[in-house]
Amino acid sequence: MRAAAALTACTALVAGCGGDPAPDWGYPELGKGLRSLSRAVDGACGRTETPESCAEDLDRLTAPTERAFAQVLEHELLDVGTVAAMNELDRARELRVAAAEEARSRQDPHHLPLARAVAAEKLAYQRLLDELERLRTAPPPGDGTDPV
Secondary structure (H helix, E strand, O other): OHHHHHHHHHHHHHHOOOOOOOOOOOOHHHHHHHHHHHHHHHHOOOOOOOHHHHHHHHHOOHHHHHHHHHHHHHOOOOOHHHHHHHHHHHHHHHHHHHHHHHHHHHOOOOOHHHHHHHHHHHHHHHHHHHHHHHHHHOOOOOOOOOOO
16 A cells, blocks of 8 residues: 555656646747647638638748747657658648649639648648647656656
8 A cells, every 4th residue: 555655656746746737848948839839720710711811821830830840859859750740741731832823723712622721731730739749748768757
C-alpha cells in the first residue's frame, strides 16, 4: 500500500500540479505561437461565403505558420511526423492555388474543386497544429522518462 502511495506521489510530482497542460519544457513562446496560429486557422473562412475569399484567408496563414515552424527548428524539435505534416500542408496549398487559378479562369467563385481544396488545406493546417502541439508537450530526450 505504501509503495502505491509513493508511486502516486512521485507521478504527481513528475506530472506537475499547476493545471497547465504543458510541462516546464513546454516552450512557452512556441505555445503562444501555436495558440495564435490555431485562432487564425479557426477564424479562416468563417466570415466568407465563397471558396475564393476563403482562399485569401488561408494565404494570410503563411507567416504565422512559418514563425511556428522556425521555433520548432530553433528548439530542435523537428521529427518525421512534423515534416510529413508540413509536406501535406504544402501539397494542399499547391492544389488550392491551382484550383483557385482554374476558378478565376472560369470566373466561378463557387468552383467545387476550389471548395474541396480549401477544405483539404484547412484540414492540413489542423493536422500540422496537432503535430506541433504534440512536439511541444512531449518530454525532451534524456529527461528521466526514458524506459529503463
